[in-house]
Amino acid sequence: MKVDGFRIGLVTVIVVLFGLCGLAAGMYMTQARHLVGADYTAMVTDVVRAQEDPVKLRLGLDSLLDSPDSIHIQQVSHLMWLIPQRMESLRHSLENSDLPSQGYAPLLEELDYVKQQLPTLGERVERVMDERTPANLDSLRVLGLEVEEGLAWSYSELNELLHQASAEQRRMMGWLSTAVLLLLSMLVVVVGGLALSLLQIHRQRERLRELSETDALTGLSNRRKMQEMAQHDFARAARQGGALSLLVLDLDLFKEVNDRFGHPAGDKVLKAVADVLVKRVRESDVVARMESDVVARMGGEEFAVLLPDTDRDAATRFAERIRGDIERIALPEPADAHAITVSIGIATAAPGEGFDALYTRADRALYRAKARGRNRLEHA
Known part of the structure; x- marks a missing residue:
């Protein structure tokens, strides 16, 4: 009965250990998949929203060039206010991320250049509103196209950079998850081996005790x-x-x-x-x-x-x-x-x-x- 109790207790400990390791591994995998790339995902979302700005700017400027209207002016003015805000938000996110600065520095430089052109773009919008001459219209159209292309290129490259970084992070987390599972498996194997060794030692001790108390020929007590x-x-x-x-x-x-x-x-x-x-x-x-x-x-x-x-x-x-x-x-x-x-x-x-x-x-x-x-x- 003592042997059975020891065996039941040992098996229970092993089962509980396996269960805890499996639970820990499952929770880790779930949380890892959920949290991996969370920062990158947020930045990608911001970039995707920012990519809409050059499209809206192009539409707004085209509408303004075709027919100057207060609504179109308000749309363009709002965009020229919103675009710098998005740039600063992205700059802050990038500088506080784990991305190497050499990857995104040229893109920020391009965005800084675009940002410097926005006041000039605003002046040319006012000029067109005051005087719709062919020169003023061409000047607004050229600068608007330059700003739009700069924004579109910078955001597109930044989006690709973030997707690559997120994919790389997921690969690293996948390897890390595999390593954690491997370590947990090794731990289970080691502990299981030790438990089996202890069980074997306990059986041998019980057998020796039994031999020391039992007559080998008749099976009676000695x-x-x-x-x-x-x-x-x-x-x-x-x-x-x-x-x-x-x-x-x-x-x-x-x-x-x-x-x-x-x-x-x-x-x-x-x-x-x-x-x-x-x-x-x-x-x-x-x-x-x-x-x-x-x-x-x-x-x-x-x-x-x-x-x-x-x-x-x-x-x-x-x-x-x-x-x-x-x-x-x-x-x-x-x-x-x-x-x-x-x-x-x-x-x-x-x-x-x-x-x-x-x-x-x-x-x-x-x-x-x-x-x-x-x-x-x-x-x-």
Whole structure:
């Protein structure tokens, strides 16, 4: 259960990490696409609006040359006021941008020249209004065309410059986004690898702990695990006042099985005895704990069963059933004609007694059972 909890927690951390990285990457990509080139986009919008000015100026001057009218004069006058305002706004935006000045400096110079011509253009408009001579009309037409072409060329070049800069910025942001995603992926891989390594280390530690507490042949708890679990049971018995008994079992004349039929046959006998003990504990109504906690192989052919909430009489009945079960074990070939029996020592804990003292008394009772003929029970 501890391993499962650790694994679930680790997997949860990895999933959360992947989710956060994916969320961060998605938010970055969205915001990058949204914000990239925002300044350039604003300037492009201003340039596009400014590009309408030379067209409007041409139309206004043509209308004025054809028929001088107060409306046409107002339109031209408004444009000559608006054009310098747009120039200054664009100059301010360009000088505060990241664009290299050598790219837009010639364009600003051209716009400055056009701006200088606007007062002269205004004077020629007034001249035409005062006196519509062919010379005045030609003079206004020529200067108007010069101003219009200067504005149109400058704004067109500036528009192209800004589009190129915006496209370059988007390419750079694309590369940056790819780099960020790559770094996030590498981070996820590294953290995932570390997490898997930690999981593997944890599994190995759990496996080593399990091996240190488990008998490799039978799968039962070993002496160390039995002593560890006994501490909990003794503490519980002290708190709740319940009885606690211990059975120590030793197979009779087991050495003869190994000598006559070989150690492989002896190993099969030990496994069969372990299965009997586990089955009997699992079916018992006096043991509420798992069998791995209360059944142990103490070494060699010796086993122990710890019985929480079990008094002397109940432990005796339980031990007698085990003795009978073991006596009826059908041994594997070539020892199938041989019968195996067990001697059992029983001890019930006295108030304040610990596991070591209880085990010592049960072990002495076991040796009395051996001395009195084997295949029997003895109480401490």
